[in-house]
Amino acid sequence: MIRIESVTKRYADGTVAVDDLTLDIPDGSITVLVGPSGCGKTTTLRMINRMIEPSGGRILLDGQDLAQQPVTALRRSMGYVIQNAGLFQHRTIVDNIATVPRMLGWDRGRARERARELMDRVGLDATLAKRYPYQLSGGQQQRVGVARALAADPPVLLMDEPFSAVDPIVRKGLQAELLRIQSELGKTIVFVTHDIDEAIKLGNMIAVMRTGGHLAQYAPPDELLSAPADAFVEDFLGTDRGIRRLSFFTSAGLDVTATPIVTADADAAQIAERTLPELPYLLVTDADGKPLGWAKAEDLAPRTDAGDGASTEDGASTADLLPHGRPFVLGQDSLRDALDCAVLSPTGWAVAVDGTGKVVGVTSQETIATAIRGAHAGRATKPAEPDADAPDAADTSAAGPAQAPATDGPAPDAPDGDADAPVKAAR
Amino acid sequence: MNILNFLNTFFSDGANWHGANGIPHRLLEHIQYSAVALAIAAAIGLPIGLFTGHTGRGGYALSAFATGARALPSFGLLVLMTIWLGQLGTTPAMIPLVALAVAPILVTTHEAIRSVDPAPVDAARGMGMTSPSVLFQVELPVALPLILGGLRSAAIQVVSTATIAAYISLGGFGRYIIDGLASHTYSDVVGGAVLVAGLALATIGVFWLVGRLVVSPGVRRGR
Numbered sequence: 001m002i003r004i005e006s007v008t009k010r011y012a013d014g015t016v017a018v019d020d021l022t023l024d025i026p027d028g029s030i031t032v033l034v035g036p037s038g039c040g041k042t043t044t045l046r047m048i049n050r051m052i053e054p055s056g057g058r059i060l061l062d063g064q065d066l067a068q069q070p071v072t073a074l075r076r077s078m079g080y081v082i083q084n085a086g087l088f089q090h091r092t093i094v095d096n097i098a099t100v101p102r103m104l105g106w107d108r109g110r111a112r113e114r115a116r117e118l119m120d121r122v123g124l125d126a127t128l129a130k131r132y133p134y135q136l137s138g139g140q141q142q143r144v145g146v147a148r149a150l151a152a153d154p155p156v157l158l159m160d161e162p163f164s165a166v167d168p169i170v171r172k173g174l175q176a177e178l179l180r181i182q183s184e185l186g187k188t189i190v191f192v193t194h195d196i197d198e199a200i201k202l203g204n205m206i207a208v209m210r211t212g213g214h215l216a217q218y219a220p221p222d223e224l225l226s227a228p229a230d231a232f233v234e235d236f237l238g239t240d241r242g243i244r245r246l247s248f249f250t251s252a253g254l255d256v257t258a259t260p261i262v263t264a265d266a267d268a269a270q271i272a273e274r275t276l277p278e279l280p281y282l283l284v285t286d287a288d289g290k291p292l293g294w295a296k297a298e299d300l301a302p303r304t305d306a307g308d309g310a311s312t313e314d315g316a317s318t319a320d321l322l323p324h325g326r327p328f329v330l331g332q333d334s335l336r337d338a339l340d341c342a343v344l345s346p347t348g349w350a351v352a353v354d355g356t357g358k359v360v361g362v363t364s365q366e367t368i369a370t371a372i373r374g375a376h377a378g379r380a381t382k383p384a385e386p387d388a389d390a391p392d393a394a395d396t397s398a399a400g401p402a403q404a405p406a407t408d409g410p411a412p413d414a415p416d417g418d419a420d421a422p423v424k425a426a427r
Numbered sequence: 428m429n430i431l432n433f434l435n436t437f438f439s440d441g442a443n444w445h446g447a448n449g450i451p452h453r454l455l456e457h458i459q460y461s462a463v464a465l466a467i468a469a470a471i472g473l474p475i476g477l478f479t480g481h482t483g484r485g486g487y488a489l490s491a492f493a494t495g496a497r498a499l500p501s502f503g504l505l506v507l508m509t510i511w512l513g514q515l516g517t518t519p520a521m522i523p524l525v526a527l528a529v530a531p532i533l534v535t536t537h538e539a540i541r542s543v544d545p546a547p548v549d550a551a552r553g554m555g556m557t558s559p560s561v562l563f564q565v566e567l568p569v570a571l572p573l574i575l576g577g578l579r580s581a582a583i584q585v586v587s588t589a590t591i592a593a594y595i596s597l598g599g600f601g602r603y604i605i606d607g608l609a610s611h612t613y614s615d616v617v618g619g620a621v622l623v624a625g626l627a628l629a630t631i632g633v634f635w636l637v638g639r640l641v642v643s644p645g646v647r648r649g650r
């Protein structure tokens with residue numbers, strides 16, 4: 001564990017960048033330092049590998065005062081990733097990654113072999129090994145930076161805004177990759193960002209800092225969103241923290257119904273039977289159960305109008321379908337995803353699919369709202385028992401598996417994946 | 428008489444191709460003076476430039492020194508050194524040549540190291556590289572094209588200025604120019620000047636080749 005104990009940093013010009021900061025950084029998890037520009041995040045991070053020496057207080061690594069340790073050995077035991085990767089432009093990609101193993105005295109062959117392993121681990125194609133950094137995109141360079149930091153398998157990884165210089169799509173990919181790598185390696189990661197969304201996405205613990213180097217709040221993301229310590233933190237979190245907090249509630253156990261779902265060749269009887277009273281639409285799927293789109297029941301009915309010679313087809317012409325929007329993966333995506341799907345859906349109903357993209361059911365905004373109330377009441381530790389009439393009843397639902405849907409029709413197998421929130425899935 | 432005629436007279440004269448006053452011998456002398464002067468200047472300028480560039484210390488002193496060195500008249504220095512030191516072999520000629528070459532080497536080396544992107548240097552320190560390793564494994568390889576550029580301009584200046592060695596009865600291509608002026612043999616003057624210019628061009632070629640060999644392809648692009 002890294003323990004930052006009453007640490008202060010006063011620069012030569014008198015600037016107090018970090019003021020009496022105390023922080024326990026747990027092993028094997030991601031701790032994010034977040035806050036506005038100039039609040040002392042980088043200074044704090046760089047005191048951990050002694051790129052900057054504290055002016056007061058001390059930092060302990062597994063109980064040992066860092067100041068007592070030889071600085072090069074200390075740094076070699078901590079991976080370090082910076083904003084623009086900082087690759088060595090005169091070295092090839094493998095040799096960049098092999099830097100620390102080489103410093104530790106590994107022979108060239110073994111160091112390069114290790115470097116190639118890491119390229120694979122961070123999702124870099126092996127054909128890039130012999131390239132030079134200028135021949136890589138920014139996102140690829142950043143992956144090399146991460147691989148280089150991991151090369152000697154250090155227990156600690158320090159990352160200073162590693163993904164802030166790449167575009168949002170690449171950043172998302174890199175974040176997902178980091179979570180995946182972390183799930184395999186379980187490093188102690190200290191991650192600096194000024195982006196609260198990134199902090200919430202990546203952090204197991206989040207330290208919000210405020211200008212002047214003060215700690216404003218130190219909490220897991222869910223707690224940060226539900227109980228910001230003060231107005232500064234609340235403001236920093238932004239206006240939609242309630243919505244964002246839904247990311248931590250699993251959609252496992254959310255009620256979905258498979259009733260209003262038909263294939264494109266459904267006959268009139270099936271259509272009539274499957275139309276819900278509260279939903280004038282049916283979801284049309286292909287033969288594999290993949291969603292095609294929504295259609296009004298009357299549009300779906302096979303046309304019997306013999307006068308129109310061209311119209312001999314029965315069922316819906318897929319061109320007439322309303323788009324089904326992005327479905328959510330039941331049990332894997334969060335309630336936030338489910339709600340987002342419902343809000344964006346032309347019918348107001350979200351489409352739930354399984355991991356293979358097959359439709360398992362649809363669900364309304366009202367049902368999701370019920371689940372949200374239940375989840376809040378249950379502190380997001382389990383899927384809530386749906387009960388639209390008595391949301392408070394969710395308190396008593398500790399033992400309850402998902403209840404059968406209120407509507408008729410085959411209930412989808414509710415994925416009984418572990419209901420442990422928070423969900424920290426790579427998205 | 429035009430220049431081509433001078434050149435023809437000079438280069439077709441069989442006497443200019445052998446013996447102590449032949450072109451091959453003068454070429455060797457010229458290269459020798461230039462190479463020794465450049466080596467001494469590099470031995471002074473490179474380490475100081477690398478050190479000050481790496482530590483960031485002494486920037487002001489360096490630029491003051493460089494300005495001063497540029498203002499030194501090489502020929503005046505040569506005369507002064509000869510008066511002081513007498514005809515002590517090549518030494519009086521070496522001092523102005525070295526003085527001439529140290530400034531561009533020292534200043535460009537310092538600037539080249541200073542101008543290295545700070546991000547990889549920070550990364551290198553952060554991953555536990557020692558300070559000399561940072562200099563030699565991170566900063567120097569990246570700064571190499573600029574440093575070679577400094578060495579090259581020093582070398583060109585030395586090659587052209589080494590002609591003055593002839594003034595104190597030493598050899599090199601300067602012999603043709605000084606003697607030619609004294610005896611009004613203008614074909615020798617022009618021939619000597621062309622040889623000096625040719626050697627300067629060859630120097631550029633040598634540095635280009637060295638650059639191809641020692642600068643990493645990852646650094647070379649775009650320069």
Ligand SMILES: Nc1ncnc2c1ncn2[C@@H]1O[C@H](COP(=O)(O)OP(=O)(O)OP(=O)(O)O)[C@@H](O)[C@H]1O
Nearest residue numbers: 011013015017036037038039040041042043044194
């Ligand atoms: N070497 C230095 N000398 C003097 N002041 C400094 C120095 N480095 C940083 N500071 C000041 O210390 C404060 C904290 O800087 P720091 O770099 O830690 O901020 P940060 O939180 O990382 O900001 P950003 O998000 O912009 O990177 C700032 O006010 C900054 O101006």
Ligand SMILES: [Mg+2]
Nearest residue numbers: 041042043160
């Ligand atoms: Mg910073």
